[in-house]
Amino acid sequence: MGLVVQKYGGSSVADAEGIKRVAKRIVEAKKNGNQVVVVVSAMGDTTDELIDLAEQVSPMPAGREFDMLLTAGERISMALLAMAIKNLGHEAQSFTGSQAGVITDSVHNKARIIDVTPGRIRTALDEGNIAIVAGFQGVSQDKKDITTLGRGGSDTTAVALAAALDAEVCEIYTDVDGVFTADPRVVKKARKIDWISFEDMLELAASGSKVLLHRCVEYARRYNIPIHVRSSFSGLQGTWVSSEPIRQPSEQGEQQVEQAIISGVAHDTSEAKITVVGVPDKPGEAASIFRTIADAEINIDMVVQNVSAASTGLTDISFTLPKAEGRKAIDALEKNRPGIGFDSLRYDDQIGKISLVGAGMKTNPGVTADFFTALSDAGVNIELISTSEIRISVVTRKDDVPEAVRAVHTAFGLDSDSDEAVVYGGTGR
Amino acid sequence: MGLVVQKYGGSSVADAEGIKRVAKRIVEAKKNGNQVVVVVSAMGDTTDELIDLAEQVSPMPAGREFDMLLTAGERISMALLAMAIKNLGHEAQSFTGSQAGVITDSVHNKARIIDVTPGRIRTALDEGNIAIVAGFQGVSQDKKDITTLGRGGSDTTAVALAAALDAEVCEIYTDVDGVFTADPRVVKKARKIDWISFEDMLELAASGSKVLLHRCVEYARRYNIPIHVRSSFSGLQGTWVSSEPIRQPSEQGEQQVEQAIISGVAHDTSEAKITVVGVPDKPGEAASIFRTIADAEINIDMVVQNVSAASTGLTDISFTLPKAEGRKAIDALEKNRPGIGFDSLRYDDQIGKISLVGAGMKTNPGVTADFFTALSDAGVNIELISTSEIRISVVTRKDDVPEAVRAVHTAFGLDSDSDEAVVYGGTGR
Numbered sequence: 001m002g003l004v005v006q007k008y009g010g011s012s013v014a015d016a017e018g019i020k021r022v023a024k025r026i027v028e029a030k031k032n033g034n035q036v037v038v039v040v041s042a043m044g045d046t047t048d049e050l051i052d053l054a055e056q057v058s059p060m061p062a063g064r065e066f067d068m069l070l071t072a073g074e075r076i077s078m079a080l081l082a083m084a085i086k087n088l089g090h091e092a093q094s095f096t097g098s099q100a101g102v103i104t105d106s107v108h109n110k111a112r113i114i115d116v117t118p119g120r121i122r123t124a125l126d127e128g129n130i131a132i133v134a135g136f137q138g139v140s141q142d143k144k145d146i147t148t149l150g151r152g153g154s155d156t157t158a159v160a161l162a163a164a165l166d167a168e169v170c171e172i173y174t175d176v177d178g179v180f181t182a183d184p185r186v187v188k189k190a191r192k193i194d195w196i197s198f199e200d201m202l203e204l205a206a207s208g209s210k211v212l213l214h215r216c217v218e219y220a221r222r223y224n225i226p227i228h229v230r231s232s233f234s235g236l237q238g239t240w241v242s243s244e245p246i247r248q249p250s251e252q253g254e255q256q257v258e259q260a261i262i263s264g265v266a267h268d269t270s271e272a273k274i275t276v277v278g279v280p281d282k283p284g285e286a287a288s289i290f291r292t293i294a295d296a297e298i299n300i301d302m303v304v305q306n307v308s309a310a311s312t313g314l315t316d317i318s319f320t321l322p323k324a325e326g327r328k329a330i331d332a333l334e335k336n337r338p339g340i341g342f343d344s345l346r347y348d349d350q351i352g353k354i355s356l357v358g359a360g361m362k363t364n365p366g367v368t369a370d371f372f373t374a375l376s377d378a379g380v381n382i383e384l385i386s387t388s389e390i391r392i393s394v395v396t397r398k399d400d401v402p403e404a405v406r407a408v409h410t411a412f413g414l415d416s417d418s419d420e421a422v423v424y425g426g427t428g429r
Numbered sequence: 430m431g432l433v434v435q436k437y438g439g440s441s442v443a444d445a446e447g448i449k450r451v452a453k454r455i456v457e458a459k460k461n462g463n464q465v466v467v468v469v470s471a472m473g474d475t476t477d478e479l480i481d482l483a484e485q486v487s488p489m490p491a492g493r494e495f496d497m498l499l500t501a502g503e504r505i506s507m508a509l510l511a512m513a514i515k516n517l518g519h520e521a522q523s524f525t526g527s528q529a530g531v532i533t534d535s536v537h538n539k540a541r542i543i544d545v546t547p548g549r550i551r552t553a554l555d556e557g558n559i560a561i562v563a564g565f566q567g568v569s570q571d572k573k574d575i576t577t578l579g580r581g582g583s584d585t586t587a588v589a590l591a592a593a594l595d596a597e598v599c600e601i602y603t604d605v606d607g608v609f610t611a612d613p614r615v616v617k618k619a620r621k622i623d624w625i626s627f628e629d630m631l632e633l634a635a636s637g638s639k640v641l642l643h644r645c646v647e648y649a650r651r652y653n654i655p656i657h658v659r660s661s662f663s664g665l666q667g668t669w670v671s672s673e674p675i676r677q678p679s680e681q682g683e684q685q686v687e688q689a690i691i692s693g694v695a696h697d698t699s700e701a702k703i704t705v706v707g708v709p710d711k712p713g714e715a716a717s718i719f720r721t722i723a724d725a726e727i728n729i730d731m732v733v734q735n736v737s738a739a740s741t742g743l744t745d746i747s748f749t750l751p752k753a754e755g756r757k758a759i760d761a762l763e764k765n766r767p768g769i770g771f772d773s774l775r776y777d778d779q780i781g782k783i784s785l786v787g788a789g790m791k792t793n794p795g796v797t798a799d800f801f802t803a804l805s806d807a808g809v810n811i812e813l814i815s816t817s818e819i820r821i822s823v824v825t826r827k828d829d830v831p832e833a834v835r836a837v838h839t840a841f842g843l844d845s846d847s848d849e850a851v852v853y854g855g856t857g858r
Contacts (some may be wrong), residue, residue: 016485023486050505056445057452057509058516065515068523069508072501076479079498080486086494087487094497099573120573144528144549 002168003125004029007039007135007158011175012232013077014044022173022232023084026130030090035125037165039135039158040081042073063108067137067148071096074134074154082132092130095120097137098146101164102157104138110150113157113219114141116164133161152213159216163223170225172212173232178239179204179211181264181414186402189415193263195240200263200357203391207355208268217241261360262367262412267405269352269398271301272326273384275318276333278343286317288340289333296332298325302353302386302395314343318384320395323349351383352401355393356408362389374411380404431597432554433458436468436564436587440604441661442506443473451602451661452513455559459519464554466594468564468587469510471502492537496566496577500526503563503583511561521559524549526566527575530593531586533567539579542586542648543570545593562590581642588645592652599654601641602661607668608633608640610693610843615831618844622692624669629692629786632820636784637697646670690789691796691841696834698781698827700730701755702813704747705762707772715746717769718762725761727754731782731815731824743772747813749824752778780812781830784822785837791818803840809833 006026013019022040029036050069054061061069078094085092101117124131135154138147149156155172162170179201180190196204198221205214211229220227220241230238279285286305293300301320321329326347333345354375361367371392375382380403384395396404409415435455442448458465479498483490490498507523514521530546553560564583567576578585584601591599608630609619625633627650634643640658649656649670659667708714715734722729730749750758755776762774783804790796800821804811809832813824825833838844 016482019486053445053505053509054512057448058512060516061512062515065508065511065521065523068511069505072504072508075501075504076482076498079494079501080482082494082497083483083487083490086491087489092494094494 002033003035003037003165004169004171005037005039005158005162005165005167006171006173007154008041008081008173008232009154009175010041010044010047010077012173013040013081016080019043019077019080019084023081023088025173025232026081026085027088027090030130037121037125037131037133037161037167038081039133039154039161040074040077041135041154042070043077043080046073046076064145067108068146070148071134071137071146074136078132078134082130085130085132090130091128092132093124094132094134095124096134097157098139100131100133100161102133102138102160103141104147104149106140106142106145106147108145108147111138111140111147113138113149113160116160118161118164121161121165133157152216155213155216156219159219159223159225159227162225163219167225169228170220171228171230173230174211175231175233176211177231177234177236178229179209179241179264182405182409183209183267186267186405187265187409187415190409191414191416193239194237195242195245196263197359198241198243199390200359201241203355203357203388204264204266207266207357207391207393208270208353209264209266211239212241261364262356262358262414264357264414265405265408265412266355266357267352267401268355269401270323271320271351271353272323272347272349273318273320273351273395274326274329274333275316275346275348276340276342277316277346278314279317280341281313281315285340288336289317289342290319292332292336292340293319293321293329296328298329298332302384302393304384304386320351320353320384350398351395352398352404353393353395354401354404354408355391356412357391359390361392368392370411371408374407375404377411378403378407380407431462432464432466432594433598433600434466434468434587434591434594434596435600435602436583437470437510437602437661438583438604439470439473439476439506441602442469442510445509448472448506448509448513452510452517454602454661455510455514456517456519459559466550466554466560466562466590466596467510468562468583468590469503469506470564470583471499472506472509475502475505493574496537496575499577500563500566500575503565507561507563511559514559514561519559520557521561522553523561523563524553525563526586527568529560529562529590531562531567531589532570533576533578535569535571535574535576537574537576540567540569540576542567542578542589545589547590547593550590550594562586581645584642584645585648588648588652588654588656591654592648596654598657599649600657600659602659603640604660604662605640606660606663606665607658608638608670608693611834611838612638612696615696615834616694616838616844619838620843620845622668623666624671624674625692626788627670627672628819629788630670632784632786632817633693633695636695636786636820636822637699637782638693638695641670690793691785691787691843693786693843694834694837694841695784695786696781696830697784698830699752700749700780700782701752701776701778702747702749702780702824703755703758703762704745704775704777705769705771706745706775707743708746709770710742710744714769717765718746718771719748721761721765721769722748722750722758725757727758727761731813731822733813733815749780749782749813779827780824781827781833782822782824783830783833783837784820785841786820788819790821797821799840800837803836804833806840807832807836809836 082092082094103115104111135157182190184190226242511521511523532544533540564586611619613619655671
């Protein structure tokens, strides 16, 4: 008998009807002879409503109490889901993160999982139950306080439980059919990816793809847990994320999925660019700038230093960072201006990033040239460039992003024959 | 430094404004030099909304999951309350029933408290925190499952914690000013009671007074924990419930509250009457009727057996029970009709019960006579009578109840000089 972990996001359990629909799907998996563990997020807008309440009583809700509050959301959805399954004649028990043995550190609102001790889940499964587990939450190792895992935390819960229980697969149910070669809202001809390696998925996630979060994929890679991203609204096969291509039964019999040269095109318009103008071109200048940024606990993404103008001995340094951190970075740099020594700062939040991801580009030297040609043909100006072994990213004007993504998608032969992409709405946590 | 347990019902924390108002009151108690433990119910209609959701996914929600669901309500209110207190510059931590050490049996939806081990609460207090505890919930001793205590459970949580922490007082904050000599919605001149004994309060609760539930008072009496029932909407002294009258500071200096002969008049229109007609008047007949009722797990209240008619050797037996149990009782009796032997059953749900409660009546033989005279003068017909040492109850037509209560209230000199009673709305759990 196999053990399957399934995760359902908030949009899949947005109301009583959604919960009943999901319950039927879970029961199917059980009937197919599996032991089934289900990780569930809070219903639809519950989390936003709780955050709203918190802001009404306190402008700066405290970490511990904020976590206590938010975890009420999964408590509701998991209990209702267990009831709905029992109503279909199958045994089910719900467990909080703490009861499920999800042990974390004490960093409230964005705790990291330290250990998973799923003794109660194992017992429940052995007694014939379907186990329903609250996503997004755990209990701190030292203080036994309730913690939450931050954005995308339920996916991480699912992968962590799958690893601890040695599951065959971790199925992530969401409101899209899988991972696409580009955002289907931008590229109508985006194609669903049948299989993608952990490495390519990590790059896509880091480059703006929102279907799976980086942390969750990283966890799955570390423990080699295959992830199957699929829609809770259809019965279609979705996208497999794993170390090696997985043979999947298909209508044409067994089918081997080959790794494509290019996995997909990701884009991100959530960043801004800061340019430090008139920096003396001497050793240690860049270091003092980025030490200032690091001390302010700001993560930066791409960095470019211009060629120095020989006449002045001054240069410009640009970097990108999340828009939300922009104010903080500017303040930190201004504060340290005497120590760093620069003329002025430029802040630009009208940028976008386009990334091409694929392990195949390592051995295909023409990829970079083809990428720039496609952008040039589309009349898109490139402002910054950054590359890794399996990714090329460029920064452009924000308004150019949709056209740039479509042009690159077509140039690399990623377009599907039909407009197949289906989008249902937002995703849960 | 004293230790005070305060309990706030759902109507006191119905919205963000209510939570902020309650937070201020809690901080006042802390500033007055007390260690403060707060037990809180779910906000306003939260519980009803959760029950509604449960009914949408399952017609018969299972006990364990239903408890898991409902306990989300207190989780929300307690976390928000802790945030609101911290926002006022005081330290606060919230605790679930399980974290607070509320250990119960495994009877879901109406668990009983077996033990309270408030180690974490004690630590939090010693570290200078205000401790906020979820009412109504605990954790089962054997299975470590989340349980709920049933109706009025938060009051019981508060009293149990007060006992375990050896608190000076358990303050029950509600939406009325205290316990009244009659229901102020029926008797405009009802007077707030300053002090009442545990025994009289138990009789009032058993007779239909809804301010404190029987179970909570019983617990307080067993551990001798004084209860102070008061309004969260005013600063007024409420009603003290304790073994001995408590000296309270008042505007006229120290004041000794004397026990009145009569504490109050309670009424109850939630019961029905079943009459078993034509029962052979011989030993064992009543026993077989009430064995049948007991086997169906139905609690009955008053019982009366008519004088047997000599000519037939048959008699009638009447008893009252909660309306909700009526159908079940009739079915059980009909099923056992051959064994019991009776002619027919009469079911009457248009009855009401009026009770006069007061330890003083033990030594005042005229009380019963005065009670009947008052009812007679008001033109109210008495159908059943039952008495204890400190209570007389009668059953009348339901429509006669308001007039009967007012007449008795006036006859025993309970009317206040002014229409002082204030009613704010429903009470929480």
